[in-house]
Amino acid sequence: MSNHIVWHQSSILKQDRRKHNQHHSCILWFTGLSAAGKSTIANEVAKSLFQLNVQQTVLDGDNIRHGLNKDLGFSDDDRTENIRRIGEVAKLFVENGQIVLTAFISPFQADRNLVRTLVEEDEFIEVYVQCSVETCESRDPKGLYKKAKNGEIKNFTGISSPYEAPLHPEIILDTDKLSINECVESVLQYLRNKNYIG
Known part of the structure; x- marks a missing residue:
């Protein structure tokens, strides 16, 4: 990076935006296998936050790759590199006073840890959307597991590429057992308990 690039401080600080919005800003980082339910749950949580007048946005893996x-x-x-870029984008939303919900497989613990270091200690919430490969494969809404097993997709997480489950996630959502509504309520309750939302 050039030595001539200097960070320009915003005239409206993160704390000002939080006070104005009347809620904390942070990253809810949904990680898990393909078809575990990350995007579905993230979007349902966002809808609930929207109804509570909480400033939020969803960054979805497929959408970002478009x-x-x-x-x-x-x-x-x-x-x-995919996760690094998303981490930097998510950080900008946090600085803007929003709760940003990211739905990415993000298979490597080191990459998720890197994103955690980009923001303050209370601004990164790792949400492990836990689901067995068998259940994910049985859902397989995009037909990706079948293609991966047929060799049509290389480096597919859970089949031909590893997934490193979070070691100490702030939230675990077992979608083998929990409904979408139960998962959403678990996330909202976590945010309430932390006084991140009213």
Whole structure:
């Protein structure tokens, strides 16, 4: 990076935005296998937050790869760069006083840890959407597991590429057992308990 690039401080500080919005800002980082329910739950949580007048946005893995990260593939290096970029974007939303919900497989613990270091200690909430490969495969709304097993998709997490489950996530949502509504309520209750939302 050039030595001539200097960070320009916003005239409206994060604390000002939080006071104005009347809620904390943070990253809810949903991680888990494909078809575990990350995007579905993240969007339902966002809908509930919207109804509570909480400023929020959802960053979804597939959607981001249609634009910002369309130049990246699925090698280990590209996956790491994918998450790094998303972490930096999510940080901007946190600085803007919003709760940002990210739904990414993000298979590597080191990559998730890196994002955690980008923000303050109370601004990163790792949400492990836990689900067995068998259940994910039985749902398989995009037919990806079948394609991966047929060799049509290389480096597919859970089949031909590893997934490193979170060691100490703030929230665990077992979608083998819990309904979407139960998962949403678990996330909202966590935010209430932390006084992040009213």
